[in-house]
Amino acid sequence: MFSKLQITKLTVLSIIVLFISCAPALYIPGKDNVTLGSDLAELQAGRKLYVNKCGSCHTLILPEKHTAAQWPGMVTRMEARSKITPGESKLILKYLLKGKE
Numbered sequence: 001m002f003s004k005l006q007i008t009k010l011t012v013l014s015i016i017v018l019f020i021s022c023a024p025a026l027y028i029p030g031k032d033n034v035t036l037g038s039d040l041a042e043l044q045a046g047r048k049l050y051v052n053k054c055g056s057c058h059t060l061i062l063p064e065k066h067t068a069a070q071w072p073g074m075v076t077r078m079e080a081r082s083k084i085t086p087g088e089s090k091l092i093l094k095y096l097l098k099g100k101e
């Protein structure tokens with residue numbers, strides 16, 4: 001049987017592995033990203049929505065992969081598929097556009 005300590009170690013290890021494999025380089029919004037009329041809370045909400053709503057059909061695409069001119073159309077196209085509200089898609093877009101500023 002596993003001891004409590006072993007279980008704790010395994011749990012910690014699993015969380016680390018999950019973290020590394022699920023979100024390789026999806027930036028965590030910080031103060032430096034707050035530049036375009038969106039506050040930190042919006043960016044954090046946008047990241048959360050992006051991770052939760054946009055990763056079920058395909059892997060999460062890194063913000064850097066598309067330009068600020070390309071993202072809006074793509075998010076709009078995915079809005080209906082993801083069953084998100086226009087408000088939620090706006091937050092996701094804010095998060096995605098911060099990545100390259």
Ligand code: HEC
Pocket residue numbers: 050053054055056057058061066074075078079081082084089092
């Ligand atoms: C119900 C499934 C589904 C969900 C949910 C979904 N997508 Fe997609 N997405 C697709 C499919 C299928 C494609 C490929 C076909 C296409 O481009 O229409 C795609 C393609 C894309 C592409 C183009 C990929 C490339 O590199 O050319 C982007 C960007 C994208 N999705 C972003 C998003 C975002 C942002 C969200 C969340 C708002 C999202 N997707 C949610 C199914 C989904």
